[in-house]
Amino acid sequence: MTDAFELVIAGGGPAGFSAAEAYREAGGAGPVAMVAAEGRVPYERPPLTKDLLRGEVGEDEIGLAPASWPADRDVELIAGLAVSLVPARRRLTLEDGRELTYDHCLLATGAEPTRLPVAGASDPAVHVVRSLAHVQGLLTALSADARVTVIGSGFIGCEIAASLRIRGHVVTLLTDEAAPQARRLGEEVGELLSAWLRDDGVRLLAGAGVDRIEPAAGGGVTIVAGPETVAADVVVMAAGIAPRLELAASAGIEMPDDAIPADASMRTPVEGVLAAGDACRAYNVTAGRALRVDHWGDALGQGEVAGQTAAGAEAEWDDVPGFWTTIGARTLKYAAWGDGHDAIELTEHGGGGFTARYRSDGALVGVLTHDADVDYDEGREQIAVEAPGR
Ligand SMILES: Cc1cc2nc3c(=O)[nH]c(=O)nc-3n(C[C@H](O)[C@H](O)[C@H](O)COP(=O)(O)OP(=O)(O)OC[C@H]3O[C@@H](n4cnc5c(N)ncnc54)[C@H](O)[C@@H]3O)c2cc1C
Secondary structure, eight states: OOOEEEEEEEOOSHHHHHHHHHHHHTTOOSOEEEEETTOSSOBOSGGGGTHHHHTSSOGGGOBSSOTTHHHHTTEEEEESOEEEEEGGGTEEEETTSOEEEEEEEEEOOOEEEOOOSSBTTTOTTEEOOSSHHHHHHHHHHOOTTOEEEEEOOSHHHHHHHHHHHHTTOEEEEEOSSSSTTHHHHOHHHHHHHHHHHHHTTOEEEOSOOOOEEEEOTTSSEEEEETTEEEEESEEEEOOOEEEOOHHHHHTTOOOTTSSEEEOTTOBOSSTTEEEOSTTEEEEETTTTEEEOOOOHHHHHHHHHHHHHHHTTOOOOOOOOOEEEEEETTEEEEEEEOOSOOSEEEEEEEETTEEEEEEEETTEEEEEEEESOHHHHHHHHHHHHHTSTTO
C-alpha cells in the first residue's frame, strides 16, 4: 500500500467523487486516494429527504457508483477522518495516524447541519438529516403514530415535512419565516409553497421562532415558539448547514467568509491544495465573482473542474448554479447566482404552474419555475447572458 499519491481527496461526497472521475477521464494516471468519513462509495443525498424518506427507493439504489468503483477507477478508498493538513510538507494526516503525501490535495469536506442555539436543541428526540445514517436513525425513531415537527422551512425542511406526510405521519412545520422560503424567494412564492404544504396535509406554523425545546412529562418534547407550544415525539431540525472547515483551518488557509476560497480552477491560495463543493467559495467566471453554493449539481461540477485541474488540464467553473427540489409530488427548478436580488416578477400559468424571475439592477439573476420548463431553460441561459463576467 503506497502512502504517496498524486491526488488525495479529503471527503467522500459528490465533489470528491466527481473529482476522482474527472481526474481519470482527463488522463490522470497517478495513484489516487479518497478519505471518506462515511467509509463507502459516495451516494446521492437528494433522495434522503425525497424518494428514500417516502419509501419509494431503497438504500441500495442511491449509490453514485457500484461497490466496485474504487477498483474500477484505481482509487484507494480509505474509511476515516482526515484530521490535519501540512501544505509545506504536502502531507495529510488521518485520525489513525496514517500519513499520506500528495501532489494535489482536494478539500471536498462538504457541510454539516447546524442546530439552533436554543435549550433542548440536542435532545435525543431532535434529529438532523445530512447522511444516510441520519435517515436510518430518524426512521427507527418514527413509530406509526409519532407526532412529528419539522423546524425550518428551507427546501430540506419542506421536503421532509411533505415526505413524512406521504408516509402517513401527523406533521407540523414550524418556521420563523412569514412563509416557507419567503426570505430567499419572496413572500408571493412563500405563499404558493404554503398552499402546497397545506394541500399535502402539513400543519404550518409560520412566523414562530423557537425559544426552547423541553422534555414533556408524558414522553417526547414540547417546543416553545413565542405564544405557540407544540408537542412532538420526533423533531427534525432543518436549520441550515455550515461548511466543514477544520481541515482547511489546520492548513492555515484564511477563510474570512467562512468558506474555503478557490479560484475558477478550484485552486486555493495554498500551493497544491484545491477545494470544491459545499465547503468552498469559488470564483465563477460567468458571474464575474466568487460564490458559495450548496447544490448537488454544482458540487459535481466543481469537483469535475478540480479533477481536471489536478490532471493538468485547463478547466474553469462557469455554470449558472442551481438545483431542483421535490416537495411532495411537486418539483421546483431553480437557477440563480443566489447572492441577492432587488425585484421579483411572478407569473402564474394556470393549473398551478408558475415562473418567478429575480432581477438585480435590471439584470436577470435568478429563475424559479414549477411546471414551466421552457421558462427555466430560457431563464438559465439568459442569466448567463446578462452576467457581468460575460
Ligand atoms: C438531505 C439532503 C437533500 C438534498 N437535496 C438536494 C437537492 O434536491 N438538490 C440539490 O441541488 N442539492 C441537494 N442537497 C445538497 C447537496 O447534497 C450538497 O450540495 C452536496 O452533497 C455537497 O457535496 P460535497 O461533496 O461538497 O459535500 P458532502 O455531500 O457534504 O460530502 C462531504 C463528505 O466528506 C466527508 N468528510 C468531511 N470532512 C471529512 C474529513 N475531514 N475526512 C474525511 N471525510 C470527511 C463527510 O462525511 C461527507 O461524507 C441536499 C442535501 C441534503 C443533506
